[in-house]
Amino acid sequence: MKNINFEHIVTSLRATGCVFAEDEARILMSAARTSDELAAMVGRRSEGFPLEHVIGWAEFYGLRIAVDPGVFIPRHRTEFLVRQAAEIAKSGAIVVDLCCGSGALGAALAATLERIELYAVDIDPAAVQCARRNLDAAGGHVYEGDLFEALPTKLLNSIDILLANVPYVPTGAIELLPSEARIHEARIALDGGVDGLDFQRRVATVAPLWLAPGGHLLVEISERQAPQTVEIFAHSGLIPRVARFDELDATVIVGTRPSL
Ligand SMILES: C[S@@+](CC[C@H](N)C(=O)[O-])C[C@H]1O[C@@H](n2cnc3c(N)ncnc32)[C@H](O)[C@@H]1O
Numbered sequence: 001m002k003n004i005n006f007e008h009i010v011t012s013l014r015a016t017g018c019v020f021a022e023d024e025a026r027i028l029m030s031a032a033r034t035s036d037e038l039a040a041m042v043g044r045r046s047e048g049f050p051l052e053h054v055i056g057w058a059e060f061y062g063l064r065i066a067v068d069p070g071v072f073i074p075r076h077r078t079e080f081l082v083r084q085a086a087e088i089a090k091s092g093a094i095v096v097d098l099c100c101g102s103g104a105l106g107a108a109l110a111a112t113l114e115r116i117e118l119y120a121v122d123i124d125p126a127a128v129q130c131a132r133r134n135l136d137a138a139g140g141h142v143y144e145g146d147l148f149e150a151l152p153t154k155l156l157n158s159i160d161i162l163l164a165n166v167p168y169v170p171t172g173a174i175e176l177l178p179s180e181a182r183i184h185e186a187r188i189a190l191d192g193g194v195d196g197l198d199f200q201r202r203v204a205t206v207a208p209l210w211l212a213p214g215g216h217l218l219v220e221i222s223e224r225q226a227p228q229t230v231e232i233f234a235h236s237g238l239i240p241r242v243a244r245f246d247e248l249d250a251t252v253i254v255g256t257r258p259s260l
Contacts, residue, residue: 004039016046024051031055050180061108068130072189074104078165080250081220082108084243085161088216088254091115093160096210098147098203099123101189103131103140105163110138116161119143121150124186147199148206159210162217166199168192168225196222200229204236204255211257223251 006025013021028045031054032038044054052058052073058065060074061082067073082105089095091114097106100120110116118140122128128144135142143150169190174182181190192198200219207217217238221229226242230253233240238255 004035004042009038009042012042012046016048018045027051027055048179048183050184053184058102058104060104061111063104063107063111065102065104065107066130066133067102068126070184070186071124071127071130072101072185074102077248077250078105078220079108080243080245080248081105081163081165081218081252082112084252084254085109085163085216085218086112089113089116089161093117094119094155094158094212095161095163096120096151096155096159097131097140098162098164099166099199100131100142101127101165103134103142105165106131106140107134107138109161109163110135110140119151119155121145121147123147124188126186127189147202148210151210156210158212158215160212160215162203162207162211162215164199164203164217164219166192166203166219168196168199168219168221170194170196195228196225197228197232200225200232204232204238207255208237208257213257214259215257217255217257219253219255221251221253223249226251226253229253 009025010021028041032041041054052067053069058067058073061079093116095116095118097120100122103120106118106120118138120131120140120142123146131142167190169192171191230240233255241254243252
């Protein structure tokens with residue numbers, strides 16, 4: 001049994017450049033079940049592993065979301081996308097969380113609305129496994145595959161809310177990301193192609209076939225990518241609307257399939 005106390009943890013974390021050493025020390029101490037486990041967690045955090053991967057969960061939309069190593073850690077900024085969806089979704093809505101990662105968005109929307117029919121997809125088996133754990137309580141169906149390919153065809157023409165926080169970092173900007181993302185999250189979770197909008201194009205092109213008339217596609221992008229994304233949506237026949245929340249530096253485009 002190793003003897004490891006609060007001051008020791010704070011000192012170890014500070015020495016490796018951890019900015020919120022005291023807060024993190026408290027979180028690690030409450031997450032570890034034994035002092036050996038605590039020492040191992042402090043070691044991994046000091047080596048640069050993201051806190052969420054070390055403790056195995058991330059706080060998102062007031063929920064505790066399980067996050068396995070390598071799986072994308074849901075960002076607080078994305079809570080704005082969920083809020084936008086919650087404002088337009090109705091009880092009983094058919095919701096798809098495309099590129100779901102841990103399934104955080106679907107879990108958050110399910111926790112907000114009275115009742116939804118929830119489907120989720122990711123191409124990464126580690127993410128799928130994680131999302132199944134997070135969406136089990138909401139009765140979510142989680143599929144492994146490339147975008148819409150894995151979804152049951154009964155959902156054609158019937159999705160009310162399509163949440164799609166797809167990869168949107170321009171390839172050339174990946175090397176500028178903090179090491180926690182660059183090294184510890186899968187590249188496939190980040191890389192959006194040369195201008196970062198490859199996935200937006202693919203999703204917007206096919207989305208009108210899957211959305212119900214009047215259904216909505218919601219994506220997150222950087223503020224700089226907004227005008228181009230609006231064009232992509234309009235070109236695909238979706239009615240685009242930009243929503244912005246400066247406090248979280250969050251930009252969401254909502255694309256609505258016109259009603260019949
Ligand atoms: C930016 S992360 C977002 C994850 C989650 N939506 C969130 O906000 O926490 C993008 C996710 O897209 C998944 N992904 C990448 N390419 C995909 C594809 N072709 N089909 C389905 N999922 C894909 C990655 O595995 C990753 O989990």
